[in-house]
Amino acid sequence: MNMMSDAATEKAVNAPADEPVIKMRGKDVCVFYGPKQALFDVNLNIRENAVTALIGPSGCGKSTFLRSLNRMNDTIDTCRVTGDITLDGEDIYDPAIDVVELRARVGMVFQKPNPFPKSIYENVVYGPRIHGLVRNKADMDEVVEKSLVRAGLFNEVKDRLHEPGTGLSGGQQQRLCIARAIAVSPEVILMDEPCSALDPIATATVEELIHELRENYTIVIVTHSMQQAARVSQRTAMFHLGVLVEEGDTDKIFTNPDDPRTQDYITGRFG
Numbered sequence: 001m002n003m004m005s006d007a008a009t010e011k012a013v014n015a016p017a018d019e020p021v022i023k024m025r026g027k028d029v030c031v032f033y034g035p036k037q038a039l040f041d042v043n044l045n046i047r048e049n050a051v052t053a054l055i056g057p058s059g060c061g062k063s064t065f066l067r068s069l070n071r072m073n074d075t076i077d078t079c080r081v082t083g084d085i086t087l088d089g090e091d092i093y094d095p096a097i098d099v100v101e102l103r104a105r106v107g108m109v110f111q112k113p114n115p116f117p118k119s120i121y122e123n124v125v126y127g128p129r130i131h132g133l134v135r136n137k138a139d140m141d142e143v144v145e146k147s148l149v150r151a152g153l154f155n156e157v158k159d160r161l162h163e164p165g166t167g168l169s170g171g172q173q174q175r176l177c178i179a180r181a182i183a184v185s186p187e188v189i190l191m192d193e194p195c196s197a198l199d200p201i202a203t204a205t206v207e208e209l210i211h212e213l214r215e216n217y218t219i220v221i222v223t224h225s226m227q228q229a230a231r232v233s234q235r236t237a238m239f240h241l242g243v244l245v246e247e248g249d250t251d252k253i254f255t256n257p258d259d260p261r262t263q264d265y266i267t268g269r270f271g
């Protein structure tokens, strides 16, 4: 019996074993805030089941590009996006796209852990409930436990699931936010400097988690830390003044970049 889903079958047919699968594709992406252009013709493919790091000096457009991948920029009145961005080949800016559904498929974790002022349990179950993914208490218990286990938090919180999420440490709150993102079974997780508010130990835990999540998810992470990009990512994209300077295997970008701007940035000459 053939157990493969149609989508999996299609992928297997379309992608030879050694060809990476492209999960998201950005083509000639330009982003404007009012009259100001923040991104210029960015062409970047995001590989499936890999971690892609977006690096570059402050203001270069990393977060702007990240936010364009799940239409978070739609929430900014002055923001306008041109070019094409696809998810599994589908145009995410097509007016027929349901943005709520898109953001369930392409989840997001923010810089500052932002749990809802509710219990740990409610934080995780909120998304599955609004997306109609759980029908009863047993479903809810299961999704809460599974998501917290995947986020590496279950053992630390299993005895206090009904206590406020805001009572956790910063690192635990960030893992709770990751559990909340995972709970709706996203395909892609966008992370905007997810460790910048965390101490080194909590950072190491979240980095380990990112490493593990890669097996099941496609991850795009904005980071200011070169060490972090080198530790967690397989692909790196370097931005400067709104332009994608270069992208490639992380090892190559950090040891032998093609562009002098990348060389200057990774050696700390600017940024």
Ligand SMILES: Nc1ncnc2c1ncn2[C@@H]1O[C@H](COP(=O)(O)OP(=O)(O)OP(=O)(O)O)[C@@H](O)[C@H]1O
Pocket (backbone or CB within 6 Å): 033, 038, 056, 057, 058, 059, 060, 061, 062, 063, 064, 065, 076, 078
């Ligand atoms: N909401 C906004 N309104 C107007 N301009 C904005 C807005 N958000 C970002 N910008 C501008 O767009 C450019 C890119 O900003 P963006 O935040 O994407 O850069 P970044 O590389 O993520 O920076 P940082 O590393 O400092 O977070 C900057 O010039 C910034 O001032």
